[in-house]
Amino acid sequence: AQSVTQLDSQVPVFEEAPVELRCNYSSSVSVYLFWYVQYPNQGLQLLLKYLSGSTLVKGINGFEAEFNKSQTSFHLRKPSVHISDTAEYFCAVSETYGGSQGNLIFGKGTKLSVKP
């Protein structure tokens, strides 16, 4: 069975500072990895994804994430955050094959709060 752990439930940061949101996963099979963002009172929006190839993936709004297979991590980073990045961020995994292929298993989320 797969699982996703987001180590920080809340991350406060000042505007223009760098930020890293941590995500670790466990799975007995190979996985695809995703980060979704949820702005207040909205649905989830895909931020970026890792399917294969380069372990450093770039997404929308200046975010990037690095897949580390040995550490089973997929941490999200942004070098300089804006007030508008205030949202909840979800890490998710999906098996690359098998009956549940395509299903997303989500972490509990990390609330990023950017302060002026």
Next chain:
Amino acid sequence: DAGVIQSPRHEVTEMGQEVTLRCKPISGHDYLFWYRQTMMRGLELLIYFNNNVPIDDSGMPEDRFSAKMPNASFSTLKIQPSEPRDSAVYFCASSFRTGTYNEQFFGPGTRLTVL
């Protein structure tokens, strides 16, 4: 495309009442997912359909919950009777498989409050 459409956006009801949540997926998508989001449990997959057929309903909490997809453009999630612990935000998502990967597109959610 208008994206995934959910209705109502907010629902307040009393314990014991029947609640029906509705979802219109993106046209052309062949997978539809229902999720529930709570503070305690986070995002949980309740059930998903492929080509209108339920594939995995193992996440449905109990018999009070049922979901249907009568055609490719409409799905419902029904709770009967509702209980206060069902209060949550319910999301619908749809996807179209390209190769081995599905990107899920989420609706805005329905915030359900059961008093």
